[in-house]
Each structure stands twice: as structure tokens, then as C-alpha cells.
Amino acid sequence: xLCPGPRPRNAAATRTAILDAARERFAxxxxxDVGMRDIARDVGVDAALISRYFGSKDDLFLAxxxxxxxxxxxxxxxxxxxxxxxxxxxxxxxxxxDQLKGMSIMLRSIGSNRASEMxxxxxxxxxxxxxxxxxxxxxATVRARLLAGFIxxxxxxxxxxxxxxxLEPAECERMRDRLAVILQALIDN
Amino acid sequence: xLCPGPRPRNAAATRTAILDAARERFAxxxxxDVGMRDIARDVGVDAALISRYFGSKDDLFLAxxxxxxxxxxxxxxxxxxxxxxxxxxxxxxxxxxDQLKGMSIMLRSIGSNRASEMxxxxxxxxxxxxxxxxxxxxxATVRARLLAGFIxxxxxxxxxxxxxxxLEPAECERMRDRLAVILQALIDN
DNA sequence: GACGCTTGTCAACAGGCGTTGACAAAGCCA
DNA sequence: TGGCTTTGTCAACGCCTGTTGACAAGCGTC
Numbered sequence: 228x229l230c231p232g233p234r235p236r237n238a239a240a241t242r243t244a245i246l247d248a249a250r251e252r253f254a255x256x257x258x259x260d261v262g263m264r265d266i267a268r269d270v271g272v273d274a275a276l277i278s279r280y281f282g283s284k285d286d287l288f289l290a291x292x293x294x295x296x297x298x299x300x301x302x303x304x305x306x307x308x309x310x311x312x313x314x315x316x317x318x319x320x321x322x323x324x325d326q327l328k329g330m331s332i333m334l335r336s337i338g339s340n341r342a343s344e345m346x347x348x349x350x351x352x353x354x355x356x357x358x359x360x361x362x363x364x365x366x367a368t369v370r371a372r373l374l375a376g377f378i379x380x381x382x383x384x385x386x387x388x389x390x391x392x393x394l395e396p397a398e399c400e401r402m403r404d405r406l407a408v409i410l411q412a413l414i415d416n
Numbered sequence: 417x418l419c420p421g422p423r424p425r426n427a428a429a430t431r432t433a434i435l436d437a438a439r440e441r442f443a444x445x446x447x448x449d450v451g452m453r454d455i456a457r458d459v460g461v462d463a464a465l466i467s468r469y470f471g472s473k474d475d476l477f478l479a480x481x482x483x484x485x486x487x488x489x490x491x492x493x494x495x496x497x498x499x500x501x502x503x504x505x506x507x508x509x510x511x512x513x514d515q516l517k518g519m520s521i522m523l524r525s526i527g528s529n530r531a532s533e534m535x536x537x538x539x540x541x542x543x544x545x546x547x548x549x550x551x552x553x554x555x556a557t558v559r560a561r562l563l564a565g566f567i568x569x570x571x572x573x574x575x576x577x578x579x580x581x582x583l584e585p586a587e588c589e590r591m592r593d594r595l596a597v598i599l600q601a602l603i604d605n
Numbered sequence: 606g607a608c609g610c611t612t613g614t615c616a617a618c619a620g621g622c623g624t625t626g627a628c629a630a631a632g633c634c635a
Numbered sequence: 636t637g638g639c640t641t642t643g644t645c646a647a648c649g650c651c652t653g654t655t656g657a658c659a660a661g662c663g664t665c
Contacts, residue, residue, distance in 0.1 A: 334527065402562060405562060413594075610662090634640100
């Protein structure tokens with residue numbers, strides 16, 4: 228989407244363009260692998276401008292992470308269908324849900340020393356916390372950890388299989404169904 | 417364990433010392449965060465020596481990964497107790513099991529562009545494959561993916577909570593018990 | 606004892622990184 | 636039109652990285 232000629236002068240638009248590009252980049256690559264110059268090239272802007280708008284790379288990463296919104300979108304809709312809905316999204320539509328994009332960013336960079344602390348605090352505030360409150364009932368904390376862990380684990384597992392668990396479509400469906408049952412059991416409890 | 421004076425000349429010992437140090441480092445930090453000079457300092461040796469013994473950093477990483485052995489250790493013991501055993505190790509003794517150390521390395525570096533391919537192939541060969549063969553029965557592939565995903569996810573979740581899921585000890589026990597039931601159900605199926 | 610191979614150290618290189626300050630040009634206001 | 640602020644570019648800095656080749660010292664062998 229790069230246009231020839233000089234970039235029109237529009238600070239607000241440029242800022243959000245940078246933020247959008249950063250979100251995409253950090254969802255696809257780790258904190259260490261994403262360079263300021265990469266994001267700048269995506270937007271069609273000089274890397275120095277990013278520093279001026281967002282401060283440091285850490286600040287940009289945090290802004291991108293928080294721009295994904297909290298995980299509450301996961302929890303909208305019928306509670307009795309949570310298992311089916313989430314299992315379907317995790318297995319078949321990893322890129323669709325915005326809250327899963329936030330999780331992609333976390334998973335990509337949780338290993339990095341520079342990013343792990345930001346990831347931890349954000350994850351607690353935007354994922355564990357809301358999930359736990361929404362669950363309610365006995366052992367809500369424990370069930371939230373299990374749910375979150377399972378969802379993250381399946382995302383990692385998909386990643387390891389190269390985007391599709393390295394499974395046949397029919398097998399994916401059966402996995403989705405099994406996963407749905409397990410998740411739902413943790414919801415109902 | 418650094419001794420003063422020059423290092424005794426012993427190629428084999430030095431080589432394994434380097435490999436051990438690399439395994440520890442890569443289990444604790446991501447591929448990008450681990451520097452050749454860090455490992456060299458741990459061993460008390462010059463970084464150049466590592467290059468000569470192992471070739472490139474990629475080669476060293478792969479050697480460290482493969483030195484953890486395959487995941488078959490996870491599958492030894494009574495099949496009827498698999499759930500309990502693994503749940504206990506995942507929740508309470510993350511550092512104990514060697515095969516979990518291999519998984520730590522994978523989880524730390526799966527996000528890194530340079531390491532992800534090595535992690536993927538190693539994970540398939542040493543973790544998914546053996547688990548699937550060992551499981552047998554209907555839908556072995558699907559159940560193996562679910563099991564592996566859950567185990568990895570709980571490891572990540574523990575990491576995010578700062579080493580203990582951010583839970584009380586009593587809660588950890590209840591989580592272990594719930595996890596054991598879920599894992600065992602996937603084994604038996 | 607002198608040679609030669611092995612083992613380890615040291616200094617340096619090329620390349621990449623995030624960040625900074627000076628500079629250019631666009632747009633606004635008087 | 637002239638000045639001033641905003642927006643963007645450019646070149647450069649200091650730092651860190653993996654890797655290399657030259658050099659030093661230990662050790663076995665003739």
C-alpha cells in the first residue's frame with residue numbers, strides 16, 4: 228500500500244498507521260526479530276519518526292499489545308456455547324479474532340527477556356483477570372488458568388505444525404469437537 | 417564453578433561443558449537473548465572456541481536441543497497413571513524432568529525466526545511422533561496434538577504467572593488434580 | 606630437546622540494532 | 636509575504652552480535 232511521492236502530512240493518520248503495522252509485525256514475529264526499520268518500511272516512513280511518536284521500542288510494543296483490546300471479546304455470546312465457539316476459532320480461524328491477535332503477540336514474544344515482563348502484566352490484566360471474573364463459581368482461578376493454558380497451548384501447537392496442526396481437515400474437525408467438550412466442561416464445572 | 421588459572425587442556429570435557437552450559441542457557445532464555453559470549457563465560461572459555469567446536473550458533477542450539485533426548489521419558493511408567501504423573505511434574509516440578517527441559521528450550525525460542533524451524537522439526541520428531549505412536553487407539557494423532565498442546569500450554573501459563581501460576585499451594589493441588597483427569601481421559605479414550 | 610599437532614586466547618571485523626540531533630519542507634496565522 | 640510550528644527525512648552515533656584468523660602455550664612423539 229506504498230504510494231509514490233512524499234507522504235501527506237497527517238500526524239494522527241501516520242501514528243495509527245504505525246501502530247497498525249506494529250501490531251501486525253509483532254503478531255507475526257518476536258520482539259527481537261521485529262526491527263524499527265521493518266515497521267517503518269511497512270508504513271513507508273523513516274524509522275526515526277517512530278521513535279519520536281512512541282518513544283522507545285518498548286513503548287511501541289506495549290502500545291501495540293494494548294491496542295488489541297482485552298480478552299473480553301472471547302467471553303461474549305452464549306456461555307453454554309463457549310466451548311464450541313472458542314474451539315472453532317482456535318482451530319480454524321486463528322487470524323480472525325482480535326483477541327487472538329493479542330495472544331499471538333504474547334506467544335511470539337513471551338520468550339524474549341525484553342518483552343516478557345510487559346507480556347506477563349498485560350496477560351494478567353487483560354486475559355487471566357477478566358476470564359476469572361467471568362467464570363465465577365468454585366475454583367474460578369484454577370479453571371481460568373487451565374482454560375487460558377489450553378487455549379495458548381493449542382495456539383502454540385498449531386504454530387508448531389505450520390499453521391494447521393499438521394492434520395487432515397477431518398482430523399481438525401474431530402480435534403475441534405474434542406477440544407470443545409473439554410473447554411466447556413471447565414466453563415460449566 | 418570457575419577456577420583460577422588456565423583451563424586444563426581437555427577437548428572432550430570442554431566440549432561437553434559447553435554443551436551443558438548451552439542447554440541451561442537456552443532453557444532459560446530465548447535463542448536471541450543467549451549470546452555466544454554468555455555461554456563462554458559460564459564455561460570459563462573464550463567465545464571463539466565454541467565456534468570452532470560447534471560451528472555456528474545454529475548448530476550449537478540444535479545440539480543443545482537434541483541433547484535433551486526425546487520425549488519418551490514422559491511415556492515411561494504405568495499408562496493408567498500417566499495423567500497424575502505428568503500433571504504433577506508440569507505443575508510442581510518443571511525443572512526436574514529432562515524432557516521438560518527440552519520443552520523449555522522449544523517454548524523459549526519457538527517465537528524466534530532463526531530458531532523456529534529447528535524447533536518445529538525437532539518437536540515433531542522427538543515429541544509429537546513418539547507420543548502419537550505410544551498412544552495408539554482411535555484418533556491417536558488428534559489426541560497427541562491435544563495432549564502436547566495442553567502440556568505446553570500449562571508450561572507457558574506457569575511461566576506467565578512467574579513460575580507458580582500465581583496460585584496458592586492448595587489451588588495448585590486442585591489444578592493438578594483437574595489437569596490429571598483431563599490428560600488421563602485423552603490417554604484412555 | 607625439537608618438532609608438530611592440539612587446545613585455548615586475543616583482537617578485530619563486518620553487519621545490524623535502537624536512538625539522536627540536525628536539517629528540509631509543508632502548512633498555518635498574522 | 637514573513638515567521639513559526641508541525642511533520643518527515645537523513646546521516647550518524649555507540650553498542651552489541653557471531654564469526655574469523657593470527658598468535659600462544661601445552662603435550663605427545665621421534
